[in-house]
Amino acid sequence: MSTKPKLYYFDGRGKMESIRWLLAAAGVEFEEEFLETRDQYEKLLQGGSLLFQQVPMVEIDGMRMVQTRAILSYIAAKYNLYGKDLKERALIDMYVGGTDDLMGFILMFPFLSAEDKEKQCAFIVQKATSRYFPVYEKVLKDHGQDFLVGSNFSWADVHLLEAILMVEEKKSDVLSGFPQLQAFKARISSIPTIKKFLEPGSQRKPVPDDKFVETVRRVLRMYYDLKAN
Amino acid sequence: MSGKSRLTYLNGRGRMESIRWLLAAAGVEFEEVYLETKEQYDKLIKDGFLLFQQVPLVEIDGMKMVQTRAIMSYIAGKYNLHGKDLKERALIDMYVEGVSDLMQMILMFPFSPPDAKEKNLESIKERATNRYFPVFEKVLKQHGQDFLVGNKFSWADVMLMEAILAVEEKVPAVLSGFPQLQVFKTKMSNMPTIKKFLQPGSPRKPPPDAHYVETVLKVFK
Numbered sequence: 001m002s003t004k005p006k007l008y009y010f011d012g013r014g015k016m017e018s019i020r021w022l023l024a025a026a027g028v029e030f031e032e033e034f035l036e037t038r039d040q041y042e043k044l045l046q047g048g049s050l051l052f053q054q055v056p057m058v059e060i061d062g063m064r065m066v067q068t069r070a071i072l073s074y075i076a077a078k079y080n081l082y083g084k085d086l087k088e089r090a091l092i093d094m095y096v097g098g099t100d101d102l103m104g105f106i107l108m109f110p111f112l113s114a115e116d117k118e119k120q121c122a123f124i125v126q127k128a129t130s131r132y133f134p135v136y137e138k139v140l141k142d143h144g145q146d147f148l149v150g151s152n153f154s155w156a157d158v159h160l161l162e163a164i165l166m167v168e169e170k171k172s173d174v175l176s177g178f179p180q181l182q183a184f185k186a187r188i189s190s191i192p193t194i195k196k197f198l199e200p201g202s203q204r205k206p207v208p209d210d211k212f213v214e215t216v217r218r219v220l221r222m223y224y225d226l227k228a229n
Numbered sequence: 230m231s232g233k234s235r236l237t238y239l240n241g242r243g244r245m246e247s248i249r250w251l252l253a254a255a256g257v258e259f260e261e262v263y264l265e266t267k268e269q270y271d272k273l274i275k276d277g278f279l280l281f282q283q284v285p286l287v288e289i290d291g292m293k294m295v296q297t298r299a300i301m302s303y304i305a306g307k308y309n310l311h312g313k314d315l316k317e318r319a320l321i322d323m324y325v326e327g328v329s330d331l332m333q334m335i336l337m338f339p340f341s342p343p344d345a346k347e348k349n350l351e352s353i354k355e356r357a358t359n360r361y362f363p364v365f366e367k368v369l370k371q372h373g374q375d376f377l378v379g380n381k382f383s384w385a386d387v388m389l390m391e392a393i394l395a396v397e398e399k400v401p402a403v404l405s406g407f408p409q410l411q412v413f414k415t416k417m418s419n420m421p422t423i424k425k426f427l428q429p430g431s432p433r434k435p436p437p438d439a440h441y442v443e444t445v446l447k448v449f450k
Binding site: 051052053061063065066067068069070073074077078086087089090093094096097098101131132135 | 280281282290292294295296297298299302303306307315316318319322323325326327330360361364
């Protein structure tokens with residue numbers, strides 16, 4: 001195993017994208033192996049690399065880690081993006097839980113039927129603007145600091161920026177009622193590691209397309225449509 | 230706020246049950262407030278108690294915590310059930326997340342339409358016996374220790390115990406191919422705090438029934 005973390009996933013966002021964001025934000029270089037065929041996946045399974053038979057899987061520090069949340073928590077703690085004590089960690093975990101729920105609605109989007117897609121899009125925007133964004137807008141307004149928790153850049157900031165950009169891809173003016181989040185977005189985007197990740201040629205993946213959906217369905221033999229919220 | 234933690238949820242398992250298990254396993258007493266009407270829930274939201282307008286809510290150490298995972302992580306960290314270092318924490322987190330995926334299927338089960346119930350039950354059985362239980366059976370066999378991680382009682386053990394019992398309620402003979410898990414279950418049952426939680430009169434909630442489903446639909450409609 002090389003010393004760089006190695007990510008095993010499809011060549012696309014899915015559940016791995018938050019991990020790419022966090023590693024990039026922490027300034028950590030990583031390698032990727034893209035699953036393209038069912039055979040590759042079965043080989044990984046037979047080799048015993050996937051604890052619960054699932055990807056994402058990240059080889060890091062001698063471990064074959066699975067479960068997105070576990071991986072993100074480990075990276076956050078290792079690179080000091082998890083607050084300075086238990087209470088800051090609790091706040092970060094709460095905030096990340098919210099953005100995770102929001103991004104979860106977007107994650108399933110490409111796998112919905114055509115008619116459900118429209119409904120889900122409206123749902124995503126409604127939840128973003130009435131449930132999630134107001135919370136972070138208020139947090140930033142109340143303490144007036146640059147970062148969500150403890151005056152320090154953390155996993156919560158990275159995750160929120162990722163969520164904001166994803167929702168904007170569905171509705172470009174979604175931040176119009178949220179001045180604090182607009183400023184936050186500009187601020188966090190200009191952090192050197194994040195700026196680099198947002199430039200073309202980085203390991204950031206594009207909006208999922210038909211090819212991505214096809215690949216996931218083929219590799220996982222997941223031929224049913226997911227249900228909209 | 231009294232010194233004790235206070236849990237706000239429905240009078241039933243749902244997403245709060247894993248939190249009850251963890252607090253109980255840590256020997257921590259807590260109070261509970263039960264949501265019975267939509268009005269109660271709306272008031273909680275209006276009064277700004279629910280960060281994302283959702284329960285579970287746990288008032289603990291001056292915080293109004295929401296998000297099940299965040300709450301459990303905090304409790305585990307506070308009561309030394311989250312491993313001794315980052316790598317043990319990583320293992321515990323992986324195990325907990327895996328078990329959570331299984332528990333999610335059980336959580337959703339009472340809300341499946343009648344014609345999907347048999348299929349969903351079969352899925353729970355299949356996942357438990359082919360994906361999740363074999364992992365923990367192997368972990369316990371390989372290190373031969375009483376607990377899943379670091380030879381010490383942790384959050385992972387509590388979650389696995391909860392999951393075993395929850396699956397057994399649906400699939401009574403589910404542990405028949407898993408001798409290590411059978412031993413594990415017995416050992417956990419005999420730990421004083423867990424033993425107490427498993428006795429009648431504890432805060433442990435019964436399996437969800439029609440009344441519980443009805444209440445959920447009514448409160449959150």
